[in-house]
Every structure is written in structure tokens, then in C-alpha cells.
Amino acid sequence: MKLLVVDGVKPLEEHFLRGKNVHIKFVTCGKEDCKCKKGYRHGPYYYIRKKIRNATKDYYVKLPKEKLGFQYQVVGSALLVEVQDVEQIPDYLKQLPIFMVTDKLALRQ
Ligand SMILES: [Zn+2]
Numbered sequence: 001m002k003l004l005v006v007d008g009v010k011p012l013e014e015h016f017l018r019g020k021n022v023h024i025k026f027v028t029c030g031k032e033d034c035k036c037k038k039g040y041r042h043g044p045y046y047y048i049r050k051k052i053r054n055a056t057k058d059y060y061v062k063l064p065k066e067k068l069g070f071q072y073q074v075v076g077s078a079l080l081v082e083v084q085d086v087e088q089i090p091d092y093l094k095q096l097p098i099f100m101v102t103d104k105l106a107l108r109q
Helices: 009-017
Strands: 002-005 020-028 041-053 055-060 071-075 076-083 098-100
Touching: 009 076
Parallel strands: none
Antiparallel strands: 002 076, 002 098, 020 041, 041 055, 071 076
16 A cells, blocks of 8 residues: 655655764755755755775765665655555654555645
């Protein structure tokens, strides 16, 4: 079944990143008329900084869909989660409003 978890992106990211020494970055891009030039920078991007010999290297952190135990899609700040059973949804997402999605068109507004 497909469920829409309202405002689920942040709790999911926080849960995944918990316990890691993660840095957050907001960036500007190369496009001339982009909103990021007016202060609305892109992001957040999460990265881990590692020291290898004398050099530091940044590794971007991406949410691993497989390890989370369910498939999901990001829809704005909501998550479209695909599970066999409601029990598959982790507790940290259960505190948020969840709607059953029967029609994909319901997501377009
Ligand atoms: Zn930009």
C-alpha cells in the first residue's frame, strides 16, 4: 500500500543521521538567474568529513532506501511510502499524519 506521510522528510533524515558526525551545507550553483543568488541557497546537503593522511575529504550522505526497510519517494516535505503492512512504518514516522494514497492524482495540486 502507498501512504503519504506528511512532513516526513525531516524525521526520516534525522533518524538516519543520528549518531553520525554530519555537517550540513547550503550551496549556490552556477546558474545566473537562480534563486540561490538571492539568498535561497540549495540544500540542505549532508556530508561527513574524513581525514585521510593529511587531506580531508567530504563524503555526501544519501538516504539508503534499501536499508530503511521500505521504499519511499520525496514529495515536497512529505514522504510517499510503499509498504506491505502499516507495521513496517517506523515509530518515528507514526507520530505524523499519514494518509492512504489510492490515486496518484491526489498528490498533484
Ligand atoms: Zn542555484
